[in-house]
Amino acid sequence: MTALPAATALPLDLPGGPGVAQDLVGPVHRPVRTLLRDPLAASGLAIVVILGLAAVFAPLLAPHDPTVVDATGRLAGSSRDHPLGTDELGRDVLSRLLFGARWSLGIACLATAVVTVVGIAVGLLAGFYGGLVDSILMRIVDVLLAFPPLLLYLAVVGTLGPGIRNVFLALIAISWAQYARVVRGLVVSARRRDYVTAAVALGASGRRLMLRHILPNVVSPVVVLASLQVGGMILALAALGFFGLGAQPPTPEWGTMINQSRLFLQSEPTLMAYPGLAISLAVLGFNLLGDGLRDALDPRSRKAR
């Protein structure tokens, strides 16, 4: 959840997660089929796909322009023209939800992608080269992980100023650390493996070793971590929106919508319920997907289930 420290946003029972053995990842066994066979994972995938399509096709699906203000038609209930009613400025809630998906999901996915790449790069460097590079990078990671992330986000966005761009920067500046730590752990354990030792003995170059032998070991846990991370990013975005620091109006972003609906909590509870539901559904979708991916990619965890 949003108020928790960074490390708890980790998929806790992930291979490579804190305190769990790190040499779990074998070759990939028909992961897609396994994934689809798990009903929860399949529904997660379905949720993600549907929300993704809603975001992409929002301009076609939305009945109204999400930013058009109609001060005389405010706080209207559900009607043919406004299926989910209107907000405090008479804007169409359904249209705002649909366009909001673009921001909430788009930013979360993009930030996760960037963070994943940065985290892998740092983790590879630290794990592969060890020594001073490792020590320095991991101390930086330690420092970043020593704070509740929400407060760090607030501090960074507070300093840079509000807005989507700065929120994006804050998410990235802070979230790469946990990836780096996980990846480093995987790299270190991969290096100890016989075939890597053998490759070193055969004179493989460092770069080749990294790309050919070590990186593949890192990919599937990171994919799992990333898919679970998207949910965390969506929640973080929502929390920043709650403090008014997220997307700037009239951009329809789910967290911002919730923030503005607070005053109408009792009289118009749907104003908060709809974006709240949208956020929860999206996070749930990504969590189910991530959970399923872990099972699909990690035979041992599947066996355990």
Next chain:
Amino acid sequence: MSIRPAHLTSRRSRALTTCLVLGLAATACGGGGGSSGGSAEPAAKQELRVGVAADPWIDDEGDRKRRPNYPLNADVCETLVRLGTDYSLEPMVAKSWELVGDNTYRFTLDKARTFSDGSPVTAEAVKASIDYTVAKPSIGFSFLGPESAKVVDDQTVDVTPTKPNLRLVEQINHPTYAVLPPGEDPLNDPKPTCTGPFQVADYAAQQQLVVTRNDNYWGEKPKLDKITFRFFPDDATRLLALQNGEVDLVTDVPQGVLSTLEGRPGTKIEKSPVGSVLMAYVARRTDAGVPKLLDDVRLRRAVAASIDTKTFVGGVLAGNAEKVSTVAPPAILGDFADMVKGVPYDKAEAGRLLDEAGWTRQGEGVRTKDGAPLEVSIIFSRVDLSNVEFVQAQLRAVGIDAKIKQLDAGAYRKALDTGDYDLDISQPNQNDANPAFLMALRWYSQATSKNAKIIAPGAGTKFDDLITQTLSAKDDTTLRRTAAEAMHELVDVEVGGIPLSGNYRIYAMNDKVRGVQIHPSGTNQRWASAFMAK
């Protein structure tokens, strides 16, 4: 006690009528609240719990405030003169005052007016209070100096500003000038001794302030035994706490939610007359003096003409405000309020002005000039976001791309100081009786705030000269006329401030709360007449 004339809401008028018809005690009527029926007798244990926003002393703007009467209206400390709900001046700690000489006011005290410990208010105490105010908290525009206050005799004090300032009496009803016993330091003492109807019993930072009845009060004794002010930083929980009966009254309810509270059983809404004006301050230049986009008066006028304030007041604010053309409550200009016309809503005129200034558009898009888009940034403080979004939508409709920047207190303050914005939407309160107070504070060339450089028409302009004249206006009529002329210059000619709505102070309360007379200013709320019905 004054009865507010034109501002009564229908609910209030009904209550008042009932009250008069039943011929109840004059005090209950004078309270002006929702007194009605036979249950208007005070209940046995009189406690009022008030939900207010965040603890004003853990203030987000870094100003050290004089507690406990400012900025929270706890009715603990009093000033020499008080501000009536119609912005007239009434005696308070001083029995009377008169101008002696060119620039000296003589205040006469009264032995019967005592501090809460029973000791009388002496001329020494008044002098000590003024000296304290000069040395410690912010004193604004009164030109008081360390030598200003002189004891004439035990019951008489002369006050002479360092520069000619005939507005002194209108200014010193601000709580910053509270009368204290010598040696009192309310900036550092949360339980100061004062002269008001209540005294501080307990203060817990960010939790609550408890005041109890001052049994030695020199004036009409308060009906309440105790008032607990509880701090709720979250607007939503503050309203829910009222709903749940954890507080009896919440102050400063946003207009947008009123419709959702009205008609709820057990809850009533009361409003003051207009006490503040929501407006857009226009940034004309940066702190370095470089002209900004809106230095062009055609653009400022276009911005003003593009905002449909009638729809704003009737729609976004759901009618819980008044359409005004002044930048201060119209009542304070008296008969001269009509001199300020306001820029009328006229989209076509806005478009024409923008075209004329070279900002043209194809179809419904954003206007451009030499390929650059017409962009303005809006900052705001303590204003509901929906109000700002409405302005944004109105500007977009005429082809101005308005970007809203939601800044926290620190960033907002910095933007004001540097001029890194175009429109600043906020809602200043009229907190004293000087009709030129706000104009002098914000737009006058002699104003001390860094922001004045950014928004002021500038020295030598007609507006500026008129403000200087208000400082030496000898009588009320001249003062109000000069202030109205200045405001006309500011609003209609310079378009340096764009009024959006005249706002009431709105309290929502449990219907057992009676006799609350809501003061339109942000600093003069009194609680002595309030009580709880059985």
Next chain:
Amino acid sequence: MTRYVLRRLLALVPTWLGISLAAFVLAGLAPGDPAQLILDRQFDEPPTEAQLQEFREANGLDDPKAVQYGRFVLGLFQGQLGTSFRSGEPVLNELVERVPTTLTIALPAFALALTIAVTIGVLSAVRRNSFMDHGSRLAALMSDSVPTFVLAYALIIVLAVQAGLLPVAGRGTWQHLVLPVLTLALGTTASLMRLTRSSMLEILGEDYVRTARAMGFPSWSVILRHALRNALLPVVTVAGIVLAGFVTGTVIVETIFALPGVGTFVVDAIFARDYPVIQGFVVFTGTVFLLVNLVVDLLQAALDPRIRLDAA
């Protein structure tokens, strides 16, 4: 064991220095001249150049950054976290004033979350694939997906406003604590529970547990005495981080429920650009996290002697 403790303590030094450096640099990033920032708030008129210079000299603001950092760290050792711009009070005093409020919700929430999480986690692992296992997994996933503030408002509406059982917000009685504690606990239980379950499953699959069970030891005795103890190792780590996160502030919960704790204190400071408070808070939080991590490590070493050997 003593040597292990000493070594762990020494290992904290560089990280702690990193945290203090981060705090120092953060305040340096603040736009504007610190002397100006501070004096602006003390006087009504803008400070004169002479006042600024005097202030800089008195506070050593013209010294090289390294010297300033050294002084900052020395100050930290003497318990000086700086002075708030806004209140003029020492940051440490204000923090210490706020900690009890935060603890009154953090500790019960932590205890509640941990109890529920471990109980359900163990039961789900033991009764794998049972209705309860699937149900709790789904419940965990769902509760993990709700934003804290939506949960808080939902609880307020249902339990306080509609049912009338509890107060909406504020402090004073134990009833005031119920909603914030529930909000905090519910938000954390899910992840701890899933961790307990998977860790437990792993241990239950280990040879020695199977052997013990095969040898006829009573099932629950094996589970509680052998498996649980080992399964808790990763849970302890994460629980420690959760606790540290609670103690250093639960911003959203404190804001909504009008609790003047550490979280609201620092958010107010962030929004008001009260850099000494932000700086002091960074050091405070970093230190709390390091200490909690240390305790966690020691706990683990106590639970599992192999860790001590491994680290040797």
